[in-house]
Amino acid sequence: xxxxxxxxxxxxxxxxxxxxxxxxxxxxxxxxxxxxxxxxxxxxxxxxxxxxxxxxxxxxxxxxxxxxxxxxxxxxxxxxxxxxxxxxxxxxxxxxxxxxxxxxxxxxxxxxxxxxxxxxxxxxxxxxxxxxxxxxxxxxxxxxxxxxxxxxxxxxxxxxxxxxxxxxxxxxxxxxxxxxxxxxxxxxxxxxxxxxxxxxxxxxxxxxxxxx
Numbered sequence: 001x002x003x004x005x006x007x008x009x010x011x012x013x014x015x016x017x018x019x020x021x022x023x024x025x026x027x028x029x030x031x032x033x034x035x036x037x038x039x040x041x042x043x044x045x046x047x048x049x050x051x052x053x054x055x056x057x058x059x060x061x062x063x064x065x066x067x068x069x070x071x072x073x074x075x076x077x078x079x080x081x082x083x084x085x086x087x088x089x090x091x092x093x094x095x096x097x098x099x100x101x102x103x104x105x106x107x108x109x110x111x112x113x114x115x116x117x118x119x120x121x122x123x124x125x126x127x128x129x130x131x132x133x134x135x136x137x138x139x140x141x142x143x144x145x146x147x148x149x150x151x152x153x154x155x156x157x158x159x160x161x162x163x164x165x166x167x168x169x170x171x172x173x174x175x176x177x178x179x180x181x182x183x184x185x186x187x188x189x190x191x192x193x194x195x196x197x198x199x200x201x202x203x204x205x206x207x208x209x210x211x212x
Contacts, residue, residue, distance in 0.1 A: 008027045010027075010047070013029060013037065013052075014029075015027035015028055015029055015030060015038070015039055016030055018032070024040050024041060024042050025043075026040050029054060034055070034056070035054050036051065037053065076107065081097060082098045083097055084096060086100075092108045092111075094107075094108055095109065102187040104121075104124065120132060120161065120167070121133040123138075126184065133181075134171070136178040137157075137174055137178045138150045138181070139159050145162065145168070149171075151176055154176060155174050155175050157173075157175075159171045
């Protein structure tokens with residue numbers, strides 16, 4: 001770590017050494033005691049036992065860089081895509097994709113050019129609706145900070161976020177598998193289960209039956 005302390009990274013989260021036994025070591029989440037997640041490993045760092053149900057989001061340790069385009073503009077290069085600086089916030093700056101508003105992708109970076117992420121994505125569907133995607137599940141807005149699973153007939157899972165798009169209240173387990181949305185060429189999303197119109201049968205074939 002930057003502070004010189006040794007840490008263990010597992011599943012994208014960081015852990016610190018809590019205790020050492022003769023045959024194994026116990027590492028607990030760096031948010032302990034608020035988070036009870038832990039990992040037990042042996043001397044070769046093989047995982048013997050773990051609990052990974054964290055009650056908080058993680059800091060994504062990814063680096064970015066600023067580049068200058070041929071037109072003289074400075075943009076952010078991250079994961080092969082370019083972003084422009086849209087506005088500044090208290091803890092970090094928000095950069096939107098350079099093809100915004102057709103693309104809603106964005107990154108939040110601090111003054112050390114470290115990208116912060118909360119596993120949240122806002123998508124727009126082909127029928128004009130806006131959903132929040134978190135851990136492969138989709139939510140519809142109920143208020144400024146509250147979102148609810150889009151499967152409202154069977155699932156009552158809720159999600160809360162803050163002004164920085166960080167999850168402040170972890171959702172419970174869903175009672176159904178996640179829905180699948182596919183990104184279209186214009187940047188909007190469509191549900192794979194959305195029924196599509198069947199092609200009309202030509203008039204001259206409607207009264208005929210064909211056999212193989």
